[in-house]
Amino acid sequence: MIIKLDDTLINFCGLQSNDQNDSQIFELLADVRIRGFHFVIGSRKLLRLLGSSKFISEKAKKLYQKLYNNYTTEMAISASVDFTLNIIDSKKSNTTNDIFIDIHDLNDNTFLLRNKLLLENTVDSNIYSEIINKYITQNSLNAIQYNWDVSMGGGTTTHNEFKRITNENLTYTLCVLDSDKTSPHSNLGGTALQFITKPILTDFGEFYILPVHEMENLYPVEIISAISNGIPKFIKNKKIINKLSTNKNCDSFCYIDLKKGLNIYTLYNLNVDCRDYWINIFDKIGYNTKKCSCIDKNCRHFLIYPFGRNIADEIIDFVSKIGVNIKDLLNSIYEEIWLEIGKLLFEKFCCPKFIPNI
Numbered sequence: 001m002i003i004k005l006d007d008t009l010i011n012f013c014g015l016q017s018n019d020q021n022d023s024q025i026f027e028l029l030a031d032v033r034i035r036g037f038h039f040v041i042g043s044r045k046l047l048r049l050l051g052s053s054k055f056i057s058e059k060a061k062k063l064y065q066k067l068y069n070n071y072t073t074e075m076a077i078s079a080s081v082d083f084t085l086n087i088i089d090s091k092k093s094n095t096t097n098d099i100f101i102d103i104h105d106l107n108d109n110t111f112l113l114r115n116k117l118l119l120e121n122t123v124d125s126n127i128y129s130e131i132i133n134k135y136i137t138q139n140s141l142n143a144i145q146y147n148w149d150v151s152m153g154g155g156t157t158t159h160n161e162f163k164r165i166t167n168e169n170l171t172y173t174l175c176v177l178d179s180d181k182t183s184p185h186s187n188l189g190g191t192a193l194q195f196i197t198k199p200i201l202t203d204f205g206e207f208y209i210l211p212v213h214e215m216e217n218l219y220p221v222e223i224i225s226a227i228s229n230g231i232p233k234f235i236k237n238k239k240i241i242n243k244l245s246t247n248k249n250c251d252s253f254c255y256i257d258l259k260k261g262l263n264i265y266t267l268y269n270l271n272v273d274c275r276d277y278w279i280n281i282f283d284k285i286g287y288n289t290k291k292c293s294c295i296d297k298n299c300r301h302f303l304i305y306p307f308g309r310n311i312a313d314e315i316i317d318f319v320s321k322i323g324v325n326i327k328d329l330l331n332s333i334y335e336e337i338w339l340e341i342g343k344l345l346f347e348k349f350c351c352p353k354f355i356p357n358i
């Protein structure tokens with residue numbers, strides 16, 4: 001992430017005077033930059049003053065001198081990333097791309113960590129690595145690194161976990177939530193809805209609701225099709241998945257509950273819009289969705305059989321065995337979703353190389 005030292009700190013910290021100043025923040029951020037956790041930028045004037053300040057350590061001074069001398073190179077990141085976290089003398093309102101943090105809200109260790117990627121149900125961030133790498137390649141950003149610390153929110157406790165982490169004022173957290181939507185117009189699931197109905201006000205993080213049912217639905221249609229054709233235990237889904245994937249409605253893959261599949265009982269217990277959405281799709285590919293007499297969700301009349309809880313692991317294993325590159329299999333729907341998420345991830349988790357021997 002980019003951390004910008006705002007020019008208002010010059011007067012606030014007495015950098016232009018001989019008064020003892022509040023130099024701790026500059027020591028801290030020098031350390032953050034040296035270790036390569038975040039980019040640290042500021043105006044030439046501010047960097048020059050810091051490079052000659054008598055109130056900070058030799059090591060920190062050397063760092064700021066280096067940033068001043070390499071100003072153009074260090075600032076180049078701003079051309080590739082819209083999001084900036086600004087440290088300022090007193091709080092002002094955030095905008096879409098700029099967060100403003102009051103210097104008083106920092107503590108001795110703020111930002112001396114990777115930013116956190118808080119996920120709902122899994123610590124497996126494989127798909128997010130694929131997505132950020134796609135964004136990096138597509139935008140020729142290969143010279144810039146990224147890194148994150150993945151945390152698990154645990155589904156229903158994700159809201160509490162996000163609140164707890166962001167309250168520490170230690171690191172910036174991007175929380176990615178499943179939408180649990182079962183059709184394009186369906187309601188959000190409980191966890192995502194909780195973030196909207198009980199907003200957590202913080203400058204140290206944000207949440208993002210996936211535009212698909214859940215994380216597993218970020219794997220492109222071709223991959224779901226490939227595992228249905230290629231993994232024996234999923235063979236029962238071969239026909240339906242192949243039919244759905246050749247249908248014009250392959251955006252339905254964004255909303256399939258891949259883990260649980262879809263049976264007739266569940267279909268008829270969806271809200272009316274979602275039910276009509278799916279019945280329409282199955283009609284188009286010639287599938288009978290006639291109601292069965294089952295009285296609970298244990299109904300075995302599956303339209304789509306469950307891929308099970310470990311589908312993401314199965315995909316990763318399969319992909320590594322057949323040696324295919326997931327990034328090359330995106331249709332236009334997935335391309336758009338991946339680039340949106342890729343931008344978000346890159347902005348929050350880009351980082352510079354650490355500086356040895358300073």
Ligand SMILES: [Zn+2]
Pocket residue numbers: 263264265292293294299300301
């Ligand atoms: Zn049934």
